[in-house]
Amino acid sequence: MGARSLVVLLFLMFILSFSSAYQGKKKQYKPCKQMVLYFHDVIYNGQNAANATSAIVGAPQWGNLTILADKFHFGNVVVFDDPITLDNNFHSKPVGRAQGMYIYDTKNTFTAWLGFTFVLKSTDFQGTLNFMGADPTLVKTRDITVVSGTGDFFMHRGIATIMTDAFEDDVYFRLRVDIKLYECW
Numbered sequence: 001m002g003a004r005s006l007v008v009l010l011f012l013m014f015i016l017s018f019s020s021a022y023q024g025k026k027k028q029y030k031p032c033k034q035m036v037l038y039f040h041d042v043i044y045n046g047q048n049a050a051n052a053t054s055a056i057v058g059a060p061q062w063g064n065l066t067i068l069a070d071k072f073h074f075g076n077v078v079v080f081d082d083p084i085t086l087d088n089n090f091h092s093k094p095v096g097r098a099q100g101m102y103i104y105d106t107k108n109t110f111t112a113w114l115g116f117t118f119v120l121k122s123t124d125f126q127g128t129l130n131f132m133g134a135d136p137t138l139v140k141t142r143d144i145t146v147v148s149g150t151g152d153f154f155m156h157r158g159i160a161t162i163m164t165d166a167f168e169d170d171v172y173f174r175l176r177v178d179i180k181l182y183e184c185w
Contacts, residue, residue, distance in 0.1 A: 031158065032184035035125075037118065038165065039082045039098040040090045040174050043068070048171065054080035057101075068170045072111075073104035084118060088165055088174060096120035102135065110137045114144060118177075120152075127151020129179065131160055146181060157183040 044052035046066035056065045060075030068076055079101045083094040100116025111134065118129045128151065133144030146158040158181035166174040 029182050031180040031182055033153075033156065033158075033179075033181040035179050037084050037086065037095070037177050037179065038088050038174055039084045039118075039177065040172070041080055041082045041098075042172050043078065043170060045171055053082045054078050068104075071107060072109055074107045076104045078102050078104075080116070084120070088176070090174070095122035095125060100131075111135060112137060125152055127153045129153050129156065135162065137164065146179060153181070155183070155185040156181045 040053070042048065042051050042053045044055040044066065055078065056063075056068065056076055057079050058075070058077030059065055062070070063076060080098065082098040083090075084096040084098050085092040086095055097119045098116055099119060100114065102112040102114045102116075104110075104112050113133070114135050115132045117131070120127060120129070127149055129149045130147045131144050132147055133142075135142055135144065141161050141163045143159050143161050146156065146160050149156040158179065161178040161180075163176045163178075164173055165176040166172070
């Protein structure tokens, strides 16, 4: 191969390296389904067994199972079976249940890891949606992943933007869940 051929080959490789690195404008995805739901969590505190929808099932050595631990609740594991409503009223007719757990997993700030399922049983929705992700609770809005679903949501995936809509001490909180599904089968 001559010097001229080598220069042409190197020049073509140089041009191709720039053209393949340029991705162009990113495609903007639009959700195929979108909904806003609320779930209401009432943590058992030793005095509210009739109304509680969640309970501490694991606690660090310095904690107990009726009061969230000091130090940002680090080490607490909470399971829940919370009502889901279409609006922010705790007494509205539930359209399903949020069932799962959250684990307080950081020592120096309020944050939790969430893993839960929305079991939806209404005239509008039949099926489940599965969620998981980190929840830095002091951030106004947080995104967690919708990993799959069943029924009306078979194999759906997307993002859920959660926001703490109400909070009362360590006993009650309400999350607004803005669900955007990008893969709908």
